[in-house]
Amino acid sequence: GENVEQHPSTLSVQEGDSAVIKCTYSDSASNYFPWYKQELGKGPQLIIDIRSNVGEKKDQRIAVTLNKTAKHFSLHITETQPEDSAVYFCAGHTNAGKSTFGDGTTLTVKP
Amino acid sequence: ETGVTQSPTHLIKTRGQQVTLRCSSQSGHNTVSWYQQALGQGPQFIFQYYREEENGRGNFPPRFSGLQFPNYSSELNVNALELDDSALYLCASSPNVVNTEAFFGQGTRLTVV
Numbered sequence: 001g002e003n004v005e006q007h008p009s010t011l012s013v014q015e016g017d018s019a020v021i022k023c024t025y026s027d028s029a030s031n032y033f034p035w036y037k038q039e040l041g042k043g044p045q046l047i048i049d050i051r052s053n054v055g056e057k058k059d060q061r062i063a064v065t066l067n068k069t070a071k072h073f074s075l076h077i078t079e080t081q082p083e084d085s086a087v088y089f090c091a092g093h094t095n096a097g098k099s100t101f102g103d104g105t106t107l108t109v110k111p
Numbered sequence: 112e113t114g115v116t117q118s119p120t121h122l123i124k125t126r127g128q129q130v131t132l133r134c135s136s137q138s139g140h141n142t143v144s145w146y147q148q149a150l151g152q153g154p155q156f157i158f159q160y161y162r163e164e165e166n167g168r169g170n171f172p173p174r175f176s177g178l179q180f181p182n183y184s185s186e187l188n189v190n191a192l193e194l195d196d197s198a199l200y201l202c203a204s205s206p207n208v209v210n211t212e213a214f215f216g217q218g219t220r221l222t223v224v
Contacts, residue, residue: 004153032209032210034210034211041217043215043218044154044201044203046213089153089154091153094167095209096167096208097142097144097161097210098156098167099144099146099156099159101146101156102153103152104152
């Protein structure tokens, strides 16, 4: 079955610095790759996504890149702020309705 | 906040009992996916319902079952509860089976004692 590996498991940055989280996937059938932010006591919230026919997507301070050949995708957050502190999950989805999440990255942004 | 509501928010059950968790879907969404999230881990896919039919299933035993209703709300049923079933159960609604534009509920925290 699909396996999604996410690194690092924890990340601490200074406010204003950039943060990068990386994921690799195994199932070639995966064609949709969302990133979610989960705050304590809440469900995951979609922050950005990318489809397999696109290499890069940007939304203000957040960007995602996808290398389909290497089967890896990354989340980039620039100009980090304390409110960016949360757990971030990557995921891979297929048309067959299956979803696989990474184990999460706890991001801490220090003021 | 999303339009996806889960009930109840917290639940304590005894090993061997059965439980039903409920999820409303976002208006305009016809797909609901259920996940189990253990503490400190990512959500694990249980199954997905699309237009009242099971569309995909993860590596969970048959004692995990579900339903989707004509209004696209959904239920997750777990029989013969085990201690390891203690987790946060999340549902996500989406306008399609690939789960684009998915909205998650706040989850149901199930504790099995």
